Amino acid sequence: MHDPEFEKHVQRKMEELQFSPSAEVWKKVEDEMKKEKKRRLPMLWIFLLSGLLLGAGYWVFLNRDKNISKATKIAEQENLNVKNEKAASGTENISKKDITEKAAAVPPKKNSDHTAINRSTEAPKEDLKKRKTITNSITDRAGKVAIDANAEIKSGLVQGRSLHQRTKNGKPKSSNADGSLYLNSVSSKDKDIKEKNANDIVNNNDHDKSIEKNNDEEIGKPQSRSQQTINATDSFNKKNDQEVKSEKKTTDSVVAMKSAFNDPVSQNSKSIKVGFTAGFGSSGINNTLGSTYYANVPASATGNPVTIHTPSSMRSGLSYYAGVFFKRSLSSTVSVSAGLNYHYYSTSITTGKPGDTVAYVYSSNNYTIGSITPVSVAQGSYYTSGSSRTYVNHYHFIELPLLLKLQLNSSKKLLINWQAGFSISYLLSADALQYDKISGVYYNNNSLFNKMQLNAITGFSVGFYQKKNLFLIGPEVQYGATNVLNNQANTKQHIFYAGLKFSFIPQKK
Amino acid sequence: MDQNQLVKDCLKGKAAAQRELYDFFANPMLGVCYRYTKSMTDAEDVLQEGFIKVFKNLNQYKGEGELGAWIRRIMVNTAINYLKSQSRYQYDLSFADSGLHPVSDDDPQLKLNAKELADLIRQLPSGYQTIFNLHAVEGYSHVEIGKILGINEGTSRSQYARARALLISWIKKNSLDNKTEFYARP
Numbered sequence: 001m002h003d004p005e006f007e008k009h010v011q012r013k014m015e016e017l018q019f020s021p022s023a024e025v026w027k028k029v030e031d032e033m034k035k036e037k038k039r040r041l042p043m044l045w046i047f048l049l050s051g052l053l054l055g056a057g058y059w060v061f062l063n064r065d066k067n068i069s070k071a072t073k074i075a076e077q078e079n080l081n082v083k084n085e086k087a088a089s090g091t092e093n094i095s096k097k098d099i100t101e102k103a104a105a106v107p108p109k110k111n112s113d114h115t116a117i118n119r120s121t122e123a124p125k126e127d128l129k130k131r132k133t134i135t136n137s138i139t140d141r142a143g144k145v146a147i148d149a150n151a152e153i154k155s156g157l158v159q160g161r162s163l164h165q166r167t168k169n170g171k172p173k174s175s176n177a178d179g180s181l182y183l184n185s186v187s188s189k190d191k192d193i194k195e196k197n198a199n200d201i202v203n204n205n206d207h208d209k210s211i212e213k214n215n216d217e218e219i220g221k222p223q224s225r226s227q228q229t230i231n232a233t234d235s236f237n238k239k240n241d242q243e244v245k246s247e248k249k250t251t252d253s254v255v256a257m258k259s260a261f262n263d264p265v266s267q268n269s270k271s272i273k274v275g276f277t278a279g280f281g282s283s284g285i286n287n288t289l290g291s292t293y294y295a296n297v298p299a300s301a302t303g304n305p306v307t308i309h310t311p312s313s314m315r316s317g318l319s320y321y322a323g324v325f326f327k328r329s330l331s332s333t334v335s336v337s338a339g340l341n342y343h344y345y346s347t348s349i350t351t352g353k354p355g356d357t358v359a360y361v362y363s364s365n366n367y368t369i370g371s372i373t374p375v376s377v378a379q380g381s382y383y384t385s386g387s388s389r390t391y392v393n394h395y396h397f398i399e400l401p402l403l404l405k406l407q408l409n410s411s412k413k414l415l416i417n418w419q420a421g422f423s424i425s426y427l428l429s430a431d432a433l434q435y436d437k438i439s440g441v442y443y444n445n446n447s448l449f450n451k452m453q454l455n456a457i458t459g460f461s462v463g464f465y466q467k468k469n470l471f472l473i474g475p476e477v478q479y480g481a482t483n484v485l486n487n488q489a490n491t492k493q494h495i496f497y498a499g500l501k502f503s504f505i506p507q508k509k
Numbered sequence: 510m511d512q513n514q515l516v517k518d519c520l521k522g523k524a525a526a527q528r529e530l531y532d533f534f535a536n537p538m539l540g541v542c543y544r545y546t547k548s549m550t551d552a553e554d555v556l557q558e559g560f561i562k563v564f565k566n567l568n569q570y571k572g573e574g575e576l577g578a579w580i581r582r583i584m585v586n587t588a589i590n591y592l593k594s595q596s597r598y599q600y601d602l603s604f605a606d607s608g609l610h611p612v613s614d615d616d617p618q619l620k621l622n623a624k625e626l627a628d629l630i631r632q633l634p635s636g637y638q639t640i641f642n643l644h645a646v647e648g649y650s651h652v653e654i655g656k657i658l659g660i661n662e663g664t665s666r667s668q669y670a671r672a673r674a675l676l677i678s679w680i681k682k683n684s685l686d687n688k689t690e691f692y693a694r695p
Contacts, residue, residue: 006645006673007644007645010626010645010646011645011646011648013621013622013623013626013627014540014544014623014626014627014646015537016622016623017537017540017541017543017544017623017624017627018536018537018539018540019536019539019540019543019549019552020535020536020539021535021536021539021553021556022553024553025535025553025556025557025560026528026531026535028557029531029557029560029561029564030524030527030528032561033524033527033561033564036564036565037522360653360656360657375582375586438656438659439656447566447569
């Protein structure tokens with residue numbers, strides 16, 4: 001037996017052993033740390049920017065919602081004001097407005113004293129008939145007070161402007177009672193059109209005046225009613241012009257918002273919709289723990305083979321996810337979506353009992369080097385090989401899926417979609433066990449995980465509308481394109497998921 | 510500075526904290542690396558590699574034990590990996606049980622300084638040197654050494670005995686040749 005005093009002396013002496021390293025050492029360490037920092041930064045930025053984009057998209061979506069309601073309220077308020085104004089000024093204004101509108105729409109008629117406006121010569125016959133009716137009604141209704149105020153308010157300024165637009169464009173458009181078609185049909189050129197219309201109203205009126213004057217002279221008897229019409233038109237057009245200007249912003253918002261949500265074309269091509277998604281199914285890893293390890297069975301330093309233990313087979317486990325996504329339609333059948341999900345994966349393995357002594361495991365399975373120094377694992381924090389218990393490996397990911405969706409049928413009621421894309425995911429935490437084939441123990445080492453993952457996704461879905469809300473359901477599969485474990489582990493593990501996906505896109509109100 | 514705070518600052522990526530931690534532990538850790546290698550250049554290479562590992566894996570340090578002991582363990586592991594990966598150590602790093610018996614079992618009283626003793630240890634063949642360091646200095650048992658190096662416990666034990674005896678004989682010889690009292694027999 002050795003006298004342990006010698007070892008104690010050696011230990012004490014070696015504790016005193018110190019040297020000052022050269023400056024080069026720190027420089028190299030520092031350089032390496034800077035490189036490491038640079039390697040990590042891009043991944044951090046990818047997540048930050050993705051999060052920012054999603055946040056911005058959501059904010060735009062919410063803001064749009066607010067604008068719609070705000071614009072609608074303002075429009076309603078304006079209508080109420082018009083109504084009140086009309087009520088206050090009695091029938092005169094209504095009469096004037098009515099007359100002006102209808103006068104503006106009347107095709108030229110030589111024998112009529114109200115055929116002052118002649119800009120509709122190319123109008124279709126139907127429209128001409130309508131206008132004739134209107135012209136007749138002007139005659140009938142002039143001087144009368146009984147006008148349906150509600151109908152006027154409904155048609156209101158919007159209809160008035162619609163009529164003006166119609167006369168400018170030279171093409172008739174039937175206007176709905178609520179003027180929605182006008183709103184829907186307004187494009188991005190609306191501002192210009194409206195501004196021009198406002199001017200046209202005045203210019204046309206001047207033109208009207210001259211025509212009417214000529215007509216009067218032609219007939220040889222100036223009509224007082226004609227003059228009244230001119231005055232009324234003047235008055236209304238001035239007022240209308242002011243209203244056009246004052247309501248320009250409001251109407252623009254309403255037009256933009258309504259066109260976005262009511263116009264099928266705009267809805268398909270421009271709107272970004274928010275939806276919610278969830279799924280559940282089964283997840284697994286396509287490889288047993290450290291199976292590639294066998295390809296590199298090491299020899300010990302003495303040349304004797306190292307005893308290799310066989311790990312438990314890895315079984316599938318429960319998996320589910322939930323998140324939010326933003327969808328943008330590229331056409332009536334193609335759309336793209338980006339989202340943010342929390343995804344839980346699990347697998348299960350069979351292990352023995354928790355170890356009751358300190359174990360030594362290799363931090364890397366790359367045993368071809370044959371020189372990895374094992375690290376100690378405290379008793380109770382690892383499991384021995386065996387079949388006495390089932391251990392569930394949990395993986396928690398945050399995912400950013402980007403999907404392209406293609407509608408396979410043309411039905412508007414039952415949508416059949418195929419979707420494909422990928423997701424970038426980040427491992428938030430995991431308690432999955434690693435297996436050390438030398439010592440034959442299962443232990444935890446999160447440093448072996450590859451935090452960033454890239455998954456390929458594909459699936460089908462069937463969609464249907466329920467109370468204008470779109471519901472989608474269908475099978476989906478995901479496959480991890482990147483290794484779950486990093487190079488240090490020298491083991492290829494790819495996580496996969498198969499399950500049912502549910503999506504819900506609420507309809508905007 | 511409080512070591513826990515230092516670790517936290519290092520984890521935040523603060524270069525000043527990393528430098529402070531390095532300055533605090535570099536000298537003793539170079540001593541550790543020196544014992545396992547044959548040259549100061551190699552020792553510095555191991556130190557550099559070891560500190561990179563320390564900073565990259567500092568999040569695994571839970572503050573439960575001495576930070577110095579944790580870093581030291583990393584240095585030892587790094588040193589052993591380094592020896593195995595360097596071809597010039599391969600031939601020397603043989604743990605085959607030659608069946609040799611210890612030539613001496615004397616336990617001389619140690620009177621040499623740290624560097625002198627370390628230099629003698631470094632003159633041992635790498636296999637002996639490694640086992641001697643792991644057992645006599647780090648305090649690993651032969652079972653643990655066997656697991657670390659992938660050898661049998663018995664091999665580790667016999668190799669250590671051989672290393673120890675060889676070292677003592679050298680010390681004696683050195684003492685006689687140089688008339689220096691490295692060891693003084695009672």
